[in-house]
Every structure is written in C-alpha cells, then in structure tokens.
Amino acid sequence: MTFINYAAREINCKVVYYGPGLCGKTTNIQFIHQHASPEAKGKLVSLATETDRTLFFDFMPLELGTIRGFKTRFHLYTVPGQVFYDASRRLILKGADGVVFVADSQESRLEANIESLQNMQDALKQHRLDIATIPYVLQLNKRDLPTSLSLDELRSQLCLNGEPVYEAVATTGVGVYDTLKAVARLVLTRLKGR
Amino acid sequence: MPLGDLILGEEDHQRILALLDRLRHDANARIVFLLDRNGQPIASTGDLAGTDLTSLASLAAGNVAATEGLAHLVGEQHFANLYHEGERDSLHLNLVGRRMILVVVFDERSSLGLVRLRVRKTTADLIPVLDDVEKRAMSEATRAPFEAAFADITDKDLDALFAD
Numbered sequence: 061m062t063f064i065n066y067a068a069r070e071i072n073c074k075v076v077y078y079g080p081g082l083c084g085k086t087t088n089i090q091f092i093h094q095h096a097s098p099e100a101k102g103k104l105v106s107l108a109t110e111t112d113r114t115l116f117f118d119f120m121p122l123e124l125g126t127i128r129g130f131k132t133r134f135h136l137y138t139v140p141g142q143v144f145y146d147a148s149r150r151l152i153l154k155g156a157d158g159v160v161f162v163a164d165s166q167e168s169r170l171e172a173n174i175e176s177l178q179n180m181q182d183a184l185k186q187h188r189l190d191i192a193t194i195p196y197v198l199q200l201n202k203r204d205l206p207t208s209l210s211l212d213e214l215r216s217q218l219c220l221n222g223e224p225v226y227e228a229v230a231t232t233g234v235g236v237y238d239t240l241k242a243v244a245r246l247v248l249t250r251l252k253g254r
Numbered sequence: 255m256p257l258g259d260l261i262l263g264e265e266d267h268q269r270i271l272a273l274l275d276r277l278r279h280d281a282n283a284r285i286v287f288l289l290d291r292n293g294q295p296i297a298s299t300g301d302l303a304g305t306d307l308t309s310l311a312s313l314a315a316g317n318v319a320a321t322e323g324l325a326h327l328v329g330e331q332h333f334a335n336l337y338h339e340g341e342r343d344s345l346h347l348n349l350v351g352r353r354m355i356l357v358v359v360f361d362e363r364s365s366l367g368l369v370r371l372r373v374r375k376t377t378a379d380l381i382p383v384l385d386d387v388e389k390r391a392m393s394e395a396t397r398a399p400f401e402a403a404f405a406d407i408t409d410k411d412l413d414a415l416f417a418d
Contacts, residue, residue, distance in 0.1 A: 067267035155292030
C-alpha cells in the first residue's frame with residue numbers, strides 16, 4: 061500500500077526482502093545501511109535473537125530522492141527466514157509495495173529456496189497480493205561460493221514469470237544496490253502505470 | 255492504482271492534526287501519533303525532538319500485528335489497545351478503524367485512566383475523518399492530479415533518483 065502524503069509531499073513505499081534462513085536478507089539491508097548517505101537513511105532496527113538471527117524483522121527507512129516534487133521514501137523490511145517463524149513472515153508482508161526474494165545459490169539450499177518461494181506466494185495470496193502483478197525481483201545471492209549452482213540451474217528452478225534477476229554477493233555488496241534499484245524502479249513505474 | 259493506497263491531502267492532514275492536538279492537550283500527553291497498520295507514519299504532534307518517529311511507527315505496527323496474531327490464537331479478532339509502562343514514559347496504542355493505530359506517549363503528568371478516556375473520544379472522532387479520506391483516496395478527483403503528475407515519469411527521472 062503506497063502512502064502518498066500531499067501535506068509532506070512524500071511517497072512512502074514498503075519493500076520486503078524474503079527468502080530462506082541465512083540467505084542474506086539482513087546482510088543486504090545492513091550493506092545498504094552502511095553505505096547510504098547519513099541524510100538519506102534512518103535508523104536500522106533489528107529485532108534479532110542473541111545469535112543475530114532475525115526474530116521478527118529488520119527495518120530501515122531510505123530516502124531515494126525527489127520525483128515530480130515528491131520525496132520518495134522506501135521502508136525496507138526483512139522477514140525472519142527460519143521455517144517456524146511463518147506467522148511473523150505473513151505479518152510483515154502485509155501492505156508490501158514490492159518484494160525481493162533473496163535466494164541462497166548453494167546447492168544444499170535449493171530445496172529451502174523452493175520451499176520459501178512457495179511460502180512467499182502463499183503468504184502474498186493471503187494478503188490478496190499476486191506475485192504476477194506485484195513489483196518483484198529475484199536476487200541470487202552467495203555467487204562467490206564454490207558450492208553455488210550454475211545461473212541456468214537456479215533460473216530454471218526459481219524464476220517465476222520473467223522477473224528481473226540479479227546475481228549478488230551481499231557480504232561485499234555486489235548486486236545489492238542493483239537489486240534495490242530494480243525493485244524501486246518497478247514500484248515507482250507502477251505509480252505511473254496504474 | 256491498487257485498492258488500498260492512501261492519498262492524504264493537506265486539508266485532511268490538518269483535520270487529523272487538529273484532533274491529535276486536542277488529544278495531546280486533553281490527555282496531557284507528551285506525543286500523540288497516528289500511523290497505519292503497515293507502519294507508515296501519518297501525522298504526529300508534541301514533543302518530537304529526539305524521537306525517531308519512523309522507527310517508532312514500524313515497531314508499533316509490528317507490535318500491534320504480533321498482538322493481533324496472539325489474539326487470533328486465543329479466539330479473539332484483536333485486542334483493541336496495548337499499554338507499555340515505563341519508569342518515566344509509557345506508551346498507549348489503540349486501533350482506529352480497520353487500518354490505523356493511535357499512539358500516545360505520556361509521562362507522570364498524565365495517567366493511564368485519563369489517556370484511555372481521551373483516546374476513546376478521539377478514536378470515535380477520527381473514524382469518520384479517516385473513512386472520508388479513504389473514500390476520497392479512491393475517487394477520480396483525488397487520484398487524477400497525482401496520476402497526471404506521474405503519468406509522464408521517464409526512465410531518466412528514475413535514473414536520476416539513483417544518481418548517487
């Protein structure tokens with residue numbers, strides 16, 4: 061749900077990073093937070109366990125710039141990836157304007173990716189959102205690991221419907237901004253294409 | 255425009271703000287803050303210096319959402335309000351209609367009873383205003399100027415956003 065505030069001349073959008081446990085959702089947001097200019101970013105809020113696993117969500121606001129006199133503000137959220145936090149994941153997807161699925165490229169995590177992707181589609185449906193129409197980007201993370209599957213293999217297993225796909229190494233920032241730009245572009249393009 | 259987008263005009267903002275101001279005064283509160291259930295801050299008033307409203311909104315919305323999940327588990331639709339008592343400041347959160355949350359931050363100059371009483375009155379007054387905003391957000395007259403402004407966004411405009 062985009063919130064357009066004429067009083068403040070702001071467009072506020074919500075983007076959710078989804079994916080299986082330990083795929084790098086939080087790492088994406090942390091990288092953006094570390095590298096965004098201080099005036100563009102707000103505080104990074106992390107509700108995590110003692111071992112730094114996301115318990116509820118991570119959140120950061122990011123101001124991208126002005127378009128047609130409106131400030132564009134993106135609220136970036138991650139969901140907890142672990143299977144048993146399903147209820148929390150569903151809550152966080154509510155009202156999303158755009159979704160990034162962060163896949164773990166390692167062969168051993170293929171099944172977890174597929175399960176999480178299905179879980180995401182089910183959760184979106186519960187909120188009357190459709191993966192075919194909501195701005196959606198697939199990120200293939202951990203491309204630097206020797207155990208990662210080939211791009212073709214991952215595309216054939218995880219691509220849904222011609223969505224933009226980005227390779228990433230979130231720990232070093234490779235592909236992190238490309239992914240964010242792609243989803244932000246889709247969300248804003250949707251504003252004009254309604 | 256997908257169903258459910260919210261477009262808030264200057265006049266609506268002022269109407270909401272007037273109700274929040276009155277509540278702050280009547281409840282002797284430090285901060286009064288309206289947000290939507292997705293964590294978007296809508297309007298706020300009070301002693302805002304040093305308060306990170308964006309984080310507060312996202313955490314308050316998460317708090318309400320999680321509490322609603324708990325409510326479902328015990329067979330309730332929702333719990334209409336939440337109260338967090340601190341040593342100095344306390345927080346009172348109250349659902350307003352289907353999509354908003356009213357947050358009041360108060361200290362020893364007020365009391366839970368007073369806040370609850372005044373919040374109830376303000377909630378009742380806010381609901382028709384917000385219904386009005388929601389109805390108008392769906393109307394052509396509200397959407398048309400915005401859509402016209404955005405109809406000609408070019409790739410260049412979007413690229414400019416990411417120039418840095």
